[in-house]
Amino acid sequence: MTMLANHETADPGPSATAEPVLRLRDLRLRFGHGGADLVAGVSLTVGRGETLCVVGESGCGKSVTALALMGLLPTPPARITGGEAIFEGRDLFQLTERERADLRGSAMGMIFQEPMTSLNPAFTVGQQIAEGVMRHRQVSKAQARAIALDILKRVRIPAPEKRLDSYPHQLSGGMRQRVMIAMALVNQPRLLIADEPTTALDVTIQAQVLALIAQLQRETGTAMILITHDLGVVAEVATHVAVMYAGRVVEAGPVEAIFTDPQHPYTIGLMGAMPSLGARQGSLSTIPGTVPPADDMPDGCRFAPRCPFAQDNCRAEDPPLREVAAHHSAACWYAPLEEKLPASDTRRAAA
Numbered sequence: 358m359t360m361l362a363n364h365e366t367a368d369p370g371p372s373a374t375a376e377p378v379l380r381l382r383d384l385r386l387r388f389g390h391g392g393a394d395l396v397a398g399v400s401l402t403v404g405r406g407e408t409l410c411v412v413g414e415s416g417c418g419k420s421v422t423a424l425a426l427m428g429l430l431p432t433p434p435a436r437i438t439g440g441e442a443i444f445e446g447r448d449l450f451q452l453t454e455r456e457r458a459d460l461r462g463s464a465m466g467m468i469f470q471e472p473m474t475s476l477n478p479a480f481t482v483g484q485q486i487a488e489g490v491m492r493h494r495q496v497s498k499a500q501a502r503a504i505a506l507d508i509l510k511r512v513r514i515p516a517p518e519k520r521l522d523s524y525p526h527q528l529s530g531g532m533r534q535r536v537m538i539a540m541a542l543v544n545q546p547r548l549l550i551a552d553e554p555t556t557a558l559d560v561t562i563q564a565q566v567l568a569l570i571a572q573l574q575r576e577t578g579t580a581m582i583l584i585t586h587d588l589g590v591v592a593e594v595a596t597h598v599a600v601m602y603a604g605r606v607v608e609a610g611p612v613e614a615i616f617t618d619p620q621h622p623y624t625i626g627l628m629g630a631m632p633s634l635g636a637r638q639g640s641l642s643t644i645p646g647t648v649p650p651a652d653d654m655p656d657g658c659r660f661a662p663r664c665p666f667a668q669d670n671c672r673a674e675d676p677p678l679r680e681v682a683a684h685h686s687a688a689c690w691y692a693p694l695e696e697k698l699p700a701s702d703t704r705r706a707a708a
């Protein structure tokens with residue numbers, strides 16, 4: 358599989374602002390009482406057929422944001438303190454638990470990193486997929502089993518008839534993840550959220566499973582939010598990218614803009630951490646310093662303690678996320694950097 362193949366050949370689609378499937382605005386959430394918001398104003402938009410990759414260092418709030426969208430955040434201890442998530446005209450955060458459960462597994466699907474946390478060891482693969490079908494559609498048991506068989510074929514499980522009657526522990530990790538993908542897609546969701554869906558798999562299997570998700574997503578036109586640490590994956594499947602830092606989105610835009618014209622110093626650092634656009638080993642951890650804890654965030658720009666361009670005003674006032682080019686936003690007082698910083702050398706941030 359060659360890197361960039363997808364977005365060299367496929368139309369990256371309109372910006373996430375066109376025909377949005379989900380609009381998350383200013384999500385704020387925290388754990389426990391008092392303290393500070395761990396997620397402190399996250400906004401994301403994903404449109405039909407688009408793949409929004411969410412990247413950012415460990416602990417920046419990617420998974421809790423995904424769980425909040427799915428209605429799977431344990432509350433308590435978590436508490437959503439602000440924001441709205443408009444999905445098909447309704448604010449997810451205003452729905453009842455029953456309404457949220459109706460959306461999960463039908464209009465919204467989720468793929469987790471570790472399939473065993475979502476598969477029930479006591480039921481066969483066929484029973485679990487068929488149950489998901491019958492919960493949301495008026496079909497007989499036999500029809501649900503036929504639908505389950507069909508989706509197992511579509512996720513290219515070897516010997517699908519036999520696998521219908523297999524228990525999860527009888528499958529390899531890669532096959533279990535294919536079952537998870539089958540369960541997430543069987544009711545044709547309009548939004549798919551995948552949180553590091555291939556991280557727990559062998560490297561060779563990772564590429565296959567990822568290619569499968571990307572292909573099914575393209576075939577169905579499902580909007581996808583894909584959380585990943587792997588910039589090679591982003592280069593391969595993203596149409597859009599949101600870069601998170603310390604509980605915020607610091608930059609967002611079409612994938613080409615983020616890779617070729619990053620505007621936030623943190624993004625520039627991430628790109629510097631990636632040897633080349635085609636490389637798979639991109640790591641997000643080579644920027645000196647660490648993310649401050651939620652209850653000890655600096656005033657002003659949260660990236661200032663690690664930013665090579667930080668000025669006094671950065672430490673005083675928090676930069677809002679604002680458009681720096683068409684459909685491309687950054688939360689930095691000095692974006693676009695080349696124009697606003699005197700004697701700036703943006704490559705310095707990557708060094």
Ligand SMILES: Nc1ncnc2c1ncn2[C@@H]1O[C@H](COP(=O)(O)OP(=O)(O)OP(=O)(O)O)[C@@H](O)[C@H]1O
Nearest residue numbers: 388395413414415416417418419420421422431434
């Ligand atoms: N159940 C919980 N109770 C208390 N704090 C939690 C809980 N779940 C998550 N957190 C806090 O939220 C922070 C952000 O977690 P999250 O899992 O969203 O990070 P992430 O961006 O997905 O990181 P990673 O890349 O490592 O998956 C964690 O560092 C942790 O402190």
Ligand code: SF4
Nearest residue numbers: 658661664671689690
């Ligand atoms: S606002 Fe200032 S500290 Fe924050 S990223 Fe921009 S230059 Fe760096």
Ligand SMILES: [Mg+2]
Nearest residue numbers: 419420421552
């Ligand atoms: Mg996570």
